[in-house]
Amino acid sequence: MNVEYLVGSKDDFLRFLDSIGLYDKVAVLTHNDLDGVASGIFIEKILEAKGIKLDYINFLDIKIDMVKEISINLKERGITKVFFSDLNVESIDPEGYEDLRREKDVFLIDHHPIPENLKDKSNMIKTISEDCAALDVFVLGEEILDYPSWGWLVSAAIFADYSFRLEKNFNFLKSFYPEATFENLSSSVPGLNARKISSALVYYKNDVTHVYNLLKERNLEELSEIHELIEEEVYKIVDDFSIHKEYFPERDIYFYEIKSRFDVLSYVATLIAGADMEKNFLFMYRGKEMIKFSARSSKSKINMGELMKKGVEGFPGADGGGHSEAAAAKIMPENLEAFKKRVLE
Numbered sequence: 600m601n602v603e604y605l606v607g608s609k610d611d612f613l614r615f616l617d618s619i620g621l622y623d624k625v626a627v628l629t630h631n632d633l634d635g636v637a638s639g640i641f642i643e644k645i646l647e648a649k650g651i652k653l654d655y656i657n658f659l660d661i662k663i664d665m666v667k668e669i670s671i672n673l674k675e676r677g678i679t680k681v682f683f684s685d686l687n688v689e690s691i692d693p694e695g696y697e698d699l700r701r702e703k704d705v706f707l708i709d710h711h712p713i714p715e716n717l718k719d720k721s722n723m724i725k726t727i728s729e730d731c732a733a734l735d736v737f738v739l740g741e742e743i744l745d746y747p748s749w750g751w752l753v754s755a756a757i758f759a760d761y762s763f764r765l766e767k768n769f770n771f772l773k774s775f776y777p778e779a780t781f782e783n784l785s786s787s788v789p790g791l792n793a794r795k796i797s798s799a800l801v802y803y804k805n806d807v808t809h810v811y812n813l814l815k816e817r818n819l820e821e822l823s824e825i826h827e828l829i830e831e832e833v834y835k836i837v838d839d840f841s842i843h844k845e846y847f848p849e850r851d852i853y854f855y856e857i858k859s860r861f862d863v864l865s866y867v868a869t870l871i872a873g874a875d876m877e878k879n880f881l882f883m884y885r886g887k888e889m890i891k892f893s894a895r896s897s898k899s900k901i902n903m904g905e906l907m908k909k910g911v912e913g914f915p916g917a918d919g920g921g922h923s924e925a926a927a928a929k930i931m932p933e934n935l936e937a938f939k940k941r942v943l944e
């Protein structure tokens with residue numbers, strides 16, 4: 600199996616692994632979504648196989664200053680080697696990232712777009728967007744990981760991150776699930792697993808480690824009840840979407856505000872956009888402090904990463920960006936009308 604490297608190589612990764620010594624303390628920082636959690640498990644399994652203990656793992660939300668915040672934590676724990684996965688920290692928090700790189704050995708594995716002004720590309724693997732981070736790490740561990748026993752998890756991540764749109768990745772998923780077709784994928788085993796895990800990540804938003812540990816034990820049983828609860832909520836929202844969505848012809852985007860006690864924003868976005876690949880969507884959810892958006896354009900008719908980035912420009916405390924087909928943004932409530940105007944009209 601191959602992934603398409605834009606920066607770095609498998610050799611860089613293996614060299615970094617070899618540089619980890621007996622007295623090093625190792626941390627993994629990964630995204631708090633399915634792709635991030637799965638890639639974290641694969642990194643831990645690779646370390647384990649190399650006889651390296653993982654001292655600290657954390658699951659991060661994308662936000663400005665994210666590296667600065669976590670750096671304090673790493674310092675307190677005496678961490679010396681850091682893996683970032685599925686997080687484009689070099690673009691979200693470039694200052695925090697560069698500061699951390701001066702203090703510790705940092706290795707980044709990611710598939711989000713590379714910023715144009717990026718200078719130092721050492722200790723870094725970047726692949727094309729369509730190769731999700733879990734797949735990237737899986738391939739890095741090809742000779743090390745027990746492939747047959749983890750196929751289910753990499754397949755769920757391939758589904759959740761849309762990576763199956765690339766034929767080679769779809770065929771890779773099919774090597775574990777020969778019965779999967781493009782049409783039945785969302786109701787196939789990897790599709791269902793992905794939805795179950797995504798439900799659990801919504802429900803245990805403040806305890807991602809719990810989900811991480813269940814997945815590491817390959818225990819999906821415990822997630823079934825939670826999944827039913829979240830699915831019920833999601834279906835209500837999907838029904839309401841079909842009635843209350845707004846269409847903005849200037850940008851050819853469907854807009855909808857999700858109202859729920861659970862933060863099912865990206866879950867609903869993935870589900871609705873996945874069912875109608877021809878259309879473009881912007882979903883909104885009012886969080887505790889910030890208003891969050893999830894944008895989808897399955898066939899990349901609109902570059903949603905660029906649109907979200909431009910949409911938040913100049914707004915204090917806001918950030919936005921991501922992939923062309925799936926992106927996100929966060930703004931302060933007072934900028935809502937201005938943001939909508941920029942993005943939709």
Ligand SMILES: [Mn+2]
Nearest residue numbers: 634685732760
């Ligand atoms: Mn990802």
